[in-house]
Amino acid sequence: MRLRFCGAARTVTGSCHLVQTDGGLNLLLDCGLFQGRQAYIDDWNMRFAFVPKEIDAVILSHAHIDHAGRIPKLVKEGFRGPIYCTPATHALVAPLLLDCAHIQQKDSEYHNKHRKRQGLPPLDPLYTPNDVHRCLQMFQTVPYENWFSLNSKVRFQFRDAGHILGSATVSIETDGPHGLRLGFTGDVGRPDRPILRDPNPMLPCDILISESTYGDKLHPDRHREEAMLWEIVYDTCFQRLGKLLIPAFSLGRTQEILYLLNRLDQQKLLRHLPVFLDSPLSVDITAIYRKHLDCFDDEIRQLLLTDPNPFGFPQLTFITDVEQSKQLNDYPGPAIIISASGMAEAGRIVHHIKNNIEDERCTILFVGHCAEGTLGWRLRQGINPVRVLGQHKTVKARIAALDGFSAHADQLELMQFLKPLLTSGLKQLFLVHGTYESQIALQQLLQPVCGDIISIPDFGQEVVV
Ligand SMILES: [Zn+2]
Structure with a gap:
C-alpha cells in the first residue's frame, strides 16, 4: 500500500x-x-x-x-x-x-x-x-x-x-x-x-x-463553561438589560449553545428572555440535527423523553429572512442573538456587532477559535477602536470568550x-x-x-x- x-x-x-x-x-x-x-x-x-x-x-x-x-x-x-x-x-x-x-x-x-x-x-x-x-x-x-x-x-x-x-x-x-x-x-x-x-x-x-x-x-473543564455561560447571560440580559451576541459556527457550536440555553430554560432561568437564531445555514443544520437522533448520547436521549425538542424552547425564534434580521437592530429589550460566522469575519453577526458594539450594556461572546486578522480575533485581543464594515467603532460592549466548546x-x-x-x-x-x-x-x-x-x-x- x-x-x-x-x-x-x-x-x-x-x-x-x-x-x-x-x-x-x-x-x-x-x-x-x-x-x-x-x-x-x-x-x-x-x-x-x-x-x-x-x-x-x-x-x-x-x-x-x-x-x-x-x-x-x-x-x-x-x-x-x-x-x-x-x-x-x-x-x-x-x-x-x-x-x-x-x-x-x-x-x-x-x-x-x-x-x-x-x-x-x-x-x-x-x-x-x-x-x-x-x-x-x-x-x-x-x-x-x-x-x-x-x-x-x-x-x-x-x-x-x-x-x-x-x-x-x-x-x-x-x-x-x-x-x-x-x-x-x-x-x-x-x-x-x-x-x-x-x-x-x-x-x-x-x-x-x-x-x-x-x-x-488542554481544554477548560466543560462544567465550568456552562456556569460561565449562565453568568454571562445573567449579567448581560438580566442585570444590564442588554443584548448578548454570540458569533457561532453554524455546525456544532450553534446546536451546543441552543442545547445549553434549552437546559437553562428548563430550569426556569431564562424566564421570557427572547433568543434569536439569525442564520439560514444554522437554521437548516439545526433541523438536520433534529432528524438524526440516532447519533445522540444517553444524556440527550433521556432529555428527549420529557422534551421532544432539545434545540428549541418557546421564546426561541429562527430567522432566515434578511428583513427580519435587520429588524433585530431596532429590537429594544434584552435578548440573545446567535448568528454566523463564528469568527465574525462575515455574515449577519458582523451587522449585529456594528450596531451594538458601542452599547456598554451588551456583550459579545466568542465560543470558538478566531483566526488571526478576523474581527473576532481583533476583539478578543482587546483592540479598541476596531473597524467594523468600514466604520471605526469604540468598543464599549463587554467582550467575553468561552473556549471549552471545542x-x-x-x-x-x-x-x-x-x-x-x-x-x-x-x-x-x-x-x-x-x-x-x-x-x-x-x-x-x-x-x-x-x-x-x-x-x-x-x-x-x-x-x-
Ligand atoms: Zn472537523
Whole structure:
C-alpha cells in the first residue's frame, strides 16, 4: 500500500490523503478545502496533488469544509466515482457545500474587480452551486460499524468519531500477501460532551493516520463553561438589560449553545428572555440535527423523553429572512442573538456587532477559535477602536470568550483515544491535521508509549507501508 499526504500536512486544514492499494485501487480519504490566508490558500485550492479522474472513490470522514470542501472541484475536474460517508454527513454536506459555493462566487467577484483594474483576466470561482448539485448525486451512505466492500479484497468501516454529527473514523482492510488494516481518525471528538456520543474506540490497526489539532493544548473543564455561560447571560440580559451576541459556527457550536440555553430554560432561568437564531445555514443544520437522533448520547436521549425538542424552547425564534434580521437592530429589550460566522469575519453577526458594539450594556461572546486578522480575533485581543464594515467603532460592549466548546479532543483526550491503538500492534503512526509545533509535542508525548514509529509527513510526501 502507498500513501500520499495531499493536504492537512503540518497544517490544520485541507484534509486529503491518497491511499493506493496493492490491487491498484486509488482511494481518497477526505477532500477538504484549505482555509487561512487568502493568497496562500487560493493557490493550494486551485490544484490537486493527484489526477482527479484517476481516483476510484472518496471516503469522507465528516462534513466540515476543511474535510469535504473540495469535493465539487474534484468532480468538476473529472472524478466520477462514489463518495462514501455516513447518513448524517450526507445530510449535512448539501447545505454546507452550497454555502461554500456561494462564498467562492462572492470571493471571485471581489477578486475579479481588482484584477480588472490591474488589466488581468477574470478568474473562475473554485466551483459553483451547479458543481455542488452534480457532486451531490455521487454520494453513497454507509452506516456506522458496517463493513462495506469496495472489491473482493478491500473493505472499509466507519465508526463514530464523536466530533460533529455524522463524523467518523475510518478503517480500511486489504487482503492478500501484504494485507493490512489502515486506520484514519478524521477529527477526533471529546468524551463527556453534550449532544453527541463519546468517540467510539477504533479497531486495532497496522498503520494509523491521526489528527493532532490540539496535540499541545488542554481544554477548560466543560462544567465550568456552562456556569460561565449562565453568568454571562445573567449579567448581560438580566442585570444590564442588554443584548448578548454570540458569533457561532453554524455546525456544532450553534446546536451546543441552543442545547445549553434549552437546559437553562428548563430550569426556569431564562424566564421570557427572547433568543434569536439569525442564520439560514444554522437554521437548516439545526433541523438536520433534529432528524438524526440516532447519533445522540444517553444524556440527550433521556432529555428527549420529557422534551421532544432539545434545540428549541418557546421564546426561541429562527430567522432566515434578511428583513427580519435587520429588524433585530431596532429590537429594544434584552435578548440573545446567535448568528454566523463564528469568527465574525462575515455574515449577519458582523451587522449585529456594528450596531451594538458601542452599547456598554451588551456583550459579545466568542465560543470558538478566531483566526488571526478576523474581527473576532481583533476583539478578543482587546483592540479598541476596531473597524467594523468600514466604520471605526469604540468598543464599549463587554467582550467575553468561552473556549471549552471545542469539538476536537485536546492533548490528554487524544492520548487516551490513541493509547489502546498504540499498544495493540500499531507499526506506523502518521500525524496530520495539526501545526508542526503541536505535532512535535504530541510525538514527544506518545513516543515513550509506542517507540519510534511516529512520522510527521510533509505536503506531497509519499510512503510505502
Ligand atoms: Zn472537523
